[in-house]
C-alpha cells in the first residue's frame with residue numbers, strides 16, 4: 001500500500017506517452033481536478049497534474065485516475081493506496097469516461113483540488129444531449145499516440161473522439177484553436193468540434209503564479225476512415241500511381257491554409273523574423289547534429305541552404321498545421337481529405353508551435369512524407385526496386401505541389417530554396433525522431449537530406 005505519487009512513479013515509465021524513456025522520473029503532484037456527477041458510493045474520478053522534474057525542462061503530465069474500494073472486472077489497476085482504496089487508470093474506467101463526456105456536453109465545472117477545470121460544448125454540435133449511462137460506450141483508441149484518445153459511441157448521434165492531452169503547457173493548444181476555428185468557418189476538411197475542457201493550475205515560473213491551457217479536446221469521430229499514410233503505402237506497394245490523390249491532397253492543403261489565413265491573424269515577416277528564423281534553424285541544426293552524428297557531414301550544405309533561404313522573398317506568416325504528414329490526414333469518402341492533430345511537432349516547445357509560420361513548413365512536411373512511403377517500403381520489402389519507389393515518390397511529390405500551387409496561386413517553386421530549407425529542417429527533425437524511436441528508419445531522413453543537397457538549387461556563392 002502506498003501514496004498516490006509513489007504508485008504513479010512506479011507505473012508511469014511503462015506508459016507509451018511517457019517522454020522520459022530510460023530515465024527514472026522525479027514526480028511532484030501539482031494538484032487534481034475532480035470530475036463532477038459521480039454518484040457511485042466511495043468512488044471518485046479525477047485527473048492528476050504531475051510534474052516530472054527529472055528532464056530539463058521539466059514536463060507536466062495529466063493522469064486520469066479513479067479511486068475505488070475494489071477494482072471492477074477488467075480495471076487497469078495502478079496500485080493500492082494507504083487507505084486501502086485502489087488507484088485505477090481512469091481512461092479505461094466507465095465512471096471516468098462517462099463523467100468526462102457529461103462534463104463537456106453539460107458545460108460543467110470540475111471540483112477544484114488545486115486545479116480548476118471547465119467543460120465547453122461547441123455551438124457547432126448543438127442539440128446533442130448528455131446521454132444516459134446505458135446509451136454510451138467508451139473505449140481507448142489503440143495504437144501509438146502521444147496523447148490518449150477515447151472513442152464514445154452513442155445510441156443515437158455520430159461517435160465522438162476525446163483526446164486527453166498527456167503533456168500540458170500554458171496557453172491555448174493549437175490543436176483545439178485551429179481545428180475549432182476551421183470547423184466553425186465551415187471547413188469540411190477537419191472533423192466537427194464537439195467541445196473541450198480548459199484548466200488552470202499553479203506555475204511558480206509565471207508572474208501570476210498560475211498557468212492555464214487545454215486539458216481535453218472532443219470532436220466527431222470519422223469511424224472507418226483510413227489515414228493517408230495507409231492509403232499511400234497500399235498504392236505504392238501495389239505499384240499504383242498516387243498522382244491524382246496527391247494532387248487533390250495538395251489542393252485541400254491549400255484550401256485549409258486559405259481558411260486559416262482568413263479566420264486567424266496573419267502578418268508580414270520583417271527583418272527580425274528572418275534573423276530569428278536563421279538563428280532557430282542554426283540552433284536546431286546544432287542540436288540535431290549533436291544527437292545524430294551522421295548528420296555532421298551535411299552540416300555545411302544545410303547551412304548554405306539556410307543562408308540562401310533568408311535572402312529570397314517570404315510570403316505572409318499565418319497559422320499552419322505544424323506537423324503535417326500523411327498520418328495526420330484521413331480519407332472520408334463523402335468529404336475527401338480531413339486533417340487531424342494540429343498540435344505541431346511534439347519535440348518543439350509550445351512557445352514556438354503556436355506562432356504564425358510560413359505555409360512552406362506544412363508543404364515540406366508532406367513532401368517528406370511521400371519520401372517516407374518509398375523509404376519505408378525499400379527497407380521492408382525486397383520485391384520493390386529502390387529506383388521504382390523513388391520514381392513513385394517523386395511523381396507524388398510533384399503532383400502534391402501542382403495541386404497546392406494551382407489552388408493557392410502561391411508558386412512555391414519560384415523560390416525553391418525556401419521550400420528546400422524547410423524540407424531540410426523537417427528531415428533533420430525526423431533524423432532525431434527516428435534515432436530516438438525507430439533507429440532502423442534513421443536512414444530514411446538521412447537519405448532525404450543527401451538527395452535535397454544534391455539537387456544543387458542554391459545559386460549563392462559557396463563559402
Ligand SMILES: Nc1ncnc2c1ncn2[C@@H]1O[C@H](COP(=O)(O)OP(=O)(O)O)[C@@H](O)[C@H]1O
Nearest residue numbers: 145146147148161191220221222223327340341
Ligand atoms: N476525428 C477523428 N476521426 C477518426 N480518427 C481519428 C480522429 N482523430 C484521431 N483519429 C485517429 O487517432 C490517431 C491519433 O490521433 P492524433 O490526433 O494524431 O493523436 P496524437 O496527438 O495522440 O498523436 C489518428 O492517427 C487517427 O487514426
Ligand SMILES: O=P(O)(O)O[C@H]1O[C@H](CO)[C@@H](O[C@H]2O[C@H](CO)[C@@H](O)[C@H](O)[C@H]2O)[C@H](O)[C@H]1O
Nearest residue numbers: 146229323325326327345346368369372430433
Ligand atoms: O503523429 P505525431 O504528431 O506523433 O508525429 C510524430 O510521429 C510521426 C511518426 O508517426 C513522425 O512522422 C514521420 O514518420 C511518418 C511515417 O510513420 C511519415 O509519414 C512522416 O513524414 C515522418 O515525419 C513525425 O515526424 C513525428 O513528429
